[in-house]
Amino acid sequence: MTLPSPSPSSPAAPVFFDASGKRWRRILSCLLALMLLMVLSVVMVLPAATAPVHSGQQNQVATYPRQLLDLQDLENIPRIGVDLGEATFHRIATVENKDGKVLLKDPFSDTVWREATPEESKLIGASPYVVEAYGKTKERTLMLTFDDGPDPRFTPEILDLLSREGVPATFFTVGDNIVKYPDIFRRIVREGHMVGNHTMSHIDFWAHDDAFNRQQIIGTDRVMRAADNYESRLFRIPTGDPENNTLALLQSQQLGYLHVSMDLDTRDWEYLPEAEIPIPELNGEGHIVLLHDGGGDRRGTIEMLKKFIPQAKAQGYTFATLQPLLPADYVPQHSVPASVEDNVTLAALTTYLVTPNLLLNWLFWFGIGSLTILTFLFVVLAIINNRRQKKRRWEEIAESEWPLVSVILPVFNEELVVAKTLDALQASDYPRLEVIAINDGSTDSTLAVLREYAESWPGLRVLDQANGGKSAASNYGIEEARGEIVVTLDGDTLFEPQTIKMFARHFLAPRNGKEVGAVAGHVKVGNRRNIVTAWQSLEYLSGICVTRMAEGLMGAISIVPGACAAWRREALLKAGGYSHDTLAEDADLTLSLQRLGYSIVQENEAVAWTEAPLTFRGLFKQRLRWTYGNFQTLYKHRRMLFNPKFGALGMLTMPYALISVLVPLLFMPLTVAVAFISLSRGEWQAIAIFSAFVAATHLLISIVAVIMVRENPLHLLMVPIYRLIYEPLRAYVVFGSALRALRGSAVGWYRPERTNSVILADLPGQTTTPVSPGPLSPSTT
Secondary structure, rough: OOOOOOOOOOOOOOOOOOOOOOOHHHHHHHHHHOOOOOOOHHHOOOOHOOOOOOOOOOOOOOOOOHHHOOOOOOOHEEEOOOOOOOOOOEEEEEEEEOEEEEEEOOOOOOOOEEOOHHHHHHHHOOOOOEEEEEEEEEEOOEEEEEEEEOOOOHHHOOOOOOOOOOOEEEEOOOOOOOOHHHHHHHHHOOOEEEEEEEEOOOOOOOOOOHHHHHHHHHHHHHHHHHHHHHEOOOOOOOOOOOOHHHHHHHHHHHOOOOEEEOOOEEOOHOOOOOOOOOOOOOOOEEEEEEEEOOOOOHHHHHHHHHHHHHHHOOOEEHHHHOOHHHHHOOOOOHHHHHHHHHHHHHHHHHHHHHHHHHHHHHHHHHHHHHHHHHHHHHHHHHHHHHHHHOOOOOOOHHHOOOEEEEEEEEOOOOOOOOHHHHEEEHHHHHOOOEEEEEEOOOOOOOHHHHHHHHHOOOOEEEEOOOOOHHHHHHHHHHHOOOOEEEEEEEEOEEEEOHHHHHHHHHOOEEEEEEEEEHHHHHHHHEEOEEEEEEEHHHHHHHHHHHHHHHHHHHHOOOOOOEEEEEEEEEHHHHHHHOOOOOHHHHHHHHHHHOOOOOEEEEEEEEEEEEEEOOOOOHHHHHHHHHHHHHHHHHHHHHHHOOOOOHHHHHHHHHHHHHHHHHHHHHHHHHHHHHHHHHOOOOOHHHHHHHHHHHHHHHHHHHHHHHHHHOOHHHHHHHHHHHHHHHHHHHHHHHHHHHHHHOOOOOOOOOOOOOOOOOOOOOOOOOOOOOOOOOOOOOOOO
């Protein structure tokens, strides 16, 4: 059988490759159309969504309230009307002197509210405007008002209490809370209570500009209609005190709202949750009572109400909403149709206020749950598999009975390291061995080094070919191999002496009733010189010793690394050898063997030391190729996904690999945005808990891996900072690979710069200063 080789006329193009570029142009056209649609939608809806719902007749420019207030000293504004602290409503009136009369007018229409009394006229003097307090509650009538809700814990408790007592009330709600808890808002309305506007986020009007202040009121109005078709023109200033919050008072008037004051303040917000709030004293007068159902722990408020309401009833008081005091135009309306602008406002605010928390909670529990289950499963399976391998007794085999092994070594421009690789192979304790080195059109002195080495080692055969890539060179070697077992490695990889024998023994007996098609070895980082290589060393250790050992027990190994692997030559020929249509040719070949029904096993005693990238730039380039190759492989073998025919491989390993790609693609940008929003609000606890849990889980896996193969415990020092490298790397490779797949562009082979820094202890002929593959160096790049 002849293995395939790449050629210009070959019909097999790489997976995702699109030489025409049409796919990318179509994608760009769709994205452009979507962006234009979004921009047009915003342009069409935003002006209407931010426009006032109740427009006045005049002076509607957003800057007008400040301009009017600037006409006099804010500390000396005349206050007229009902005595301080007894008024129901407040408003600002402009002053007009006409025919010897002092008229109080609506600043936003030509309406004259009333004529000032002689006493008021003297107080007004030359002032251009005044603050007027007016309205008074009927005797022995209490109007309970609750600010800052709805709150998911305390508002329902208060509603339950009001329902038991048959008491109606008025709730001045915060728009953000309506968005977060629309069901509670709807319950307030449904149970006959009245609702007023308390701004979107309980702001200080003086601390913000006019546009922001207006939207705080308008937005709350819109979400009320969108949430329950409810419209209210009642407004209460956050923190109250309208006579000193004249900007908020005037801006709410400009937007058509009536400011509701209070004359009995329980000051419940001042008390600690466990403190007893004094019951307000009643004197027969009617009152608007200020309480709170949100903005803090309101257990004290609820306990006080349980006593206050029965006592008030016993004194002959009745309870009402604000409706008896309201002009007809200001009575809240039910069943008001929500406009497109209302629904868009609610949707936008829900996306900002609710979706991030929902997503974060979902990701939190999904991450915690899946990580817990998979970690427990993989750790247990890995430990079981490791114990089984250690307990297994291998038959003694005479040297002449070991099968012939052909080691395939494809090289391209490896003159610095290839001699050392051959030294390690020559030091192998395997008795029947041939090495086939394939020079893949190197432009340096690699071929000369190989030929010179072959002169002193008869077990080495040197083949030469025009540059065709690693897959073509490997296939050439497989064709020329005489052994029934083929071992593969890279030009910079050093095998320990026992490695080939540890590989070969698995091919002498079936595994779970199947012929062994391939054995995956244990690749270790041999140049642990800085934080980059130390990170990779821990990654290799935990990935191989736990994940692949667990997969091996389930018969679900999806990647046999070409840098340290053994293959049954017959299986390679049946699978067609290494393919040229993916960059993860080893993963591709592994799945092909699985489809053919061969068993794949992991052997931790088959150890190879490799040279890992020394820089972040090199690491990112290498992992981009790996990840893109895995994209290609998953797509190529997609019929194996969720296919019970392939057992845990099709039902667990491959789906998990797919999820590990799709979840970051779909959720990583949103997760980052959610995390940023949460941190900006000071909501860091969930992120911190999840990060600590992930670190603890990784620590557990790493400890098991270190113990399993008796590695250096200093690896564990990398665990606290592991995710700081992993997350940016994952984002880069996942999105970089997805972009390349969509573009259909070819991705070249990444070959890291060789530094000849891997040294295998006790290897003869070493000419460089050894760098121990044992302890991790604390130095950095």
